[in-house]
Amino acid sequence: MSAKNANSEKPPLRILLCAPRGFCAGVVRAIDAVERALEKYGAPVYVRHEIVHNKYVVESLRRKGAVFVEELDEVPNGDRPVIFSAHGVPKSVPDEAARRNLFAIDATCPLVTKVHREAMVHFKRGREIVLIGHAGHPEVIGTMGQLPAGAVALIETAQNARAFLPRDITQLAYVTQTTLSVDDTAEIVSILRERFPSIVGPHKEDICYATTNRQEAVKRVAPNVDAMIVVGAPNSSNSQRLCEVAERSGCHITALLQRAADIDWSILRNIKSLGLTAGASAPEVLVEEIIDAFAARYRVSVENVSGPAEDIFFPLPRELRNDAAE
Numbered sequence: 001m002s003a004k005n006a007n008s009e010k011p012p013l014r015i016l017l018c019a020p021r022g023f024c025a026g027v028v029r030a031i032d033a034v035e036r037a038l039e040k041y042g043a044p045v046y047v048r049h050e051i052v053h054n055k056y057v058v059e060s061l062r063r064k065g066a067v068f069v070e071e072l073d074e075v076p077n078g079d080r081p082v083i084f085s086a087h088g089v090p091k092s093v094p095d096e097a098a099r100r101n102l103f104a105i106d107a108t109c110p111l112v113t114k115v116h117r118e119a120m121v122h123f124k125r126g127r128e129i130v131l132i133g134h135a136g137h138p139e140v141i142g143t144m145g146q147l148p149a150g151a152v153a154l155i156e157t158a159q160n161a162r163a164f165l166p167r168d169i170t171q172l173a174y175v176t177q178t179t180l181s182v183d184d185t186a187e188i189v190s191i192l193r194e195r196f197p198s199i200v201g202p203h204k205e206d207i208c209y210a211t212t213n214r215q216e217a218v219k220r221v222a223p224n225v226d227a228m229i230v231v232g233a234p235n236s237s238n239s240q241r242l243c244e245v246a247e248r249s250g251c252h253i254t255a256l257l258q259r260a261a262d263i264d265w266s267i268l269r270n271i272k273s274l275g276l277t278a279g280a281s282a283p284e285v286l287v288e289e290i291i292d293a294f295a296a297r298y299r300v301s302v303e304n305v306s307g308p309a310e311d312i313f314f315p316l317p318r319e320l321r322n323d324a325a326e
């Protein structure tokens, strides 16, 4: 059979590609930081936690000489760099690195650092702080760990917001995790504002531009497709939120996948259209891999559904800048 005939026998499939999707400026900076440190200082370069939530990225950095550790006690004394991930770390981590005289490089996303600063300002002004976020997420651990235990109360749901009892309703502030659902967070904030009208918070929530734009893109595409695939890791908060947004926007078949090999073809048997996006830590090469897997089974046409252009760029951590170029 000729290639032309084989192709015409495949069922047609319209793929609507969400834009923007994939890597955000904070993730690009964190990955560049590890690569630049490897170039500048040679291997090994230690990285505390997954630098970003993506196995493919972590494995490719590991092959280049990065060593991923959970805690600083796995880093030997000496002059090897140790990089903190884009999610941020509790204050105890840089303190411990300084105590041991380790060469620490902080790749915390500047938009996470901004939340840390907000929390510290509220604390200095004597306010009790509410952090809207998900328990156990590294970013939440990092933000809560900027301040002494008990200074920050975590609120995960609207129900938590209704039940929360502050020490003093006139001395209250909130900050948020950067990768939350925009809609869920708006609901929680409105409950807090209604219950505690003098609560102080950011002008908009702290949800970052990348999270917001990727959720908006999914809202545009999801109502018009039979299924939606989000490329991302199961522990990636912003990728999980993209799946939820797709479901709430009316798309009943959604899947969060790391690689093409994870596609469950049985649930996609009768689809005629597919939405495709990627979380902020998923590289474009994995989106292409998914498209190729569909192209092997369907006669695909790919359309870009574009949203706002993103031109945010964060310079590398100071230690890694090439002074002449930057």
Ligand code: SF4
Binding pocket: 024, 025, 026, 027, 086, 109, 110, 111, 112, 178, 179, 208, 209, 210, 211, 238, 280
């Ligand atoms: S998702 Fe947002 S906060 Fe997180 S690294 Fe990317 S830009 Fe920074």
